[in-house]
Amino acid sequence: MTTPANRILASIPSRDFERLKPQLFPVLLKFGQVLYEPGKAIQQVYFPLSCLVSLLTAVDKRRTLEVGMVGNEGMAGMPFILGIGVSGVRALVQGGGNALRMSAKAFRLEFDRTPALQQALYRYTYALMAQISQTAACNRFHDAEERLARWLLMTADRVGRDEFPVTHEFLAHMLGLRRVGVTEAASTLKRRKLIDYQRGKLKIIDKARLKRASCNCYQIVNTVFARAQSQRQDGRSA
């Protein structure tokens, strides 16, 4: 674990990372596991390595909408960066995989005394804010097919593979659609041979064309994260 696959941790000076290391515990997060509930205290923060965490806002106790995604570019438990101990959203493991877990208490201590970590996480917060805003716009104005394509691309980028388990019901919760809307959009993408879908497993078969089928919200969010990351590198070399 000399160069962590989590990009926040990879961006801080190695002496800072060495200090954090003994407090980071590798965990395997399972698909469907809930890390935070709205209004509940945050006990742990997570740095995803190969898992993907979905940030969901629920209304009327059943309908939800994914407002953001946290993969190995970020950290789950963001309110803690901002000095708040409770979550505003539900954080659900959407792609099972590895993460590094740190107790919120230990994190607070390290965060307060590590300017490089603060800087990296503030920039990340900015990028996440932009992602939330872009996702909101996308959900508002783009059609189901474009949104599904965007979601699949974002997911694939963050889990680092092109095949993952999903159900239509799950996608409906993520995209704020009715299940029939998901089924329609998925069949169109399947018919155009951009994806394949069998027995709860979805596979991207033509990524280049899937990108063209997606709205450019995918590209916009990517650019924001890339920019936040490159500024981070600059800050480090300065």
Place this chain on the structure above:
Amino acid sequence: MTQSSSEASRLHKASVTDARVAMLQSPATAGPLQNYLLAALPAAEIERLSVDLEPVTLALGEVLYEPGGRQQHAYFPTRSIISLHYVMENGAAAEIAGVGNEGMLGVSLIMGGNSTPSRAVVQTAGEAYRLPVRCLLEEFNRGGPLLRLLLRYSQALLTQMAQTAACNRHHSVAQQLSRWLLLTLDRMPSNDLVMTQELIAGMLGVRRESVTEAAGALKQVGVISYRRGHISVLDRAGLHDHVCECYAVVKNEFDRLLRDARHH
């Protein structure tokens, strides 16, 4: 500006500070303390800041930030409301959050983003105080109470954004309109808004006809009345009957922020 001339201007400004602070805090004017974030700061902090806080009057429809643009100022509304819009490439836009006397426009600047991802438009004309970005960053890097307050405010703003997104997706235009009216009234001293249905349609990202329909229904039950360019809320409690939970979620988040701020 060189270091020494900036220092000189600072000293010059400092000499007028006391008088200005007293003036700004007078209840007759919209002093900076009418902004809850500024009001939550210790006296020494607000005194230092007041040197650089400049009172401005914002006009309805004025665009303060364009997405991707470099910003010069952060804004603390006292009697104005600023709306954050996301803008699509085809020009379609809708409100993602509002910033009134409970907040500050420009949190993305403190996160090191340099630019802001959304457009900021004045939704309700009125007074605000603006602070040069340079001063904001100095304060932020100082790591004092303003830093902690603004970080906490960022979280409340994020909750508002997420809730607005879910509300837009799942709730009726009448519910969204009620939410929007209540959040606006909370930031205003009066029950009368200068607002057209067209502007509301722009905020909610829906067609004008949908707003007319929703507003017509609220008018029929005597909750609001409107004439050209004005909306009056006649029965605030009645509005609560039509609103979705999203209003309470956002309101509770800001209430908690300010409650905690007073304890720090």
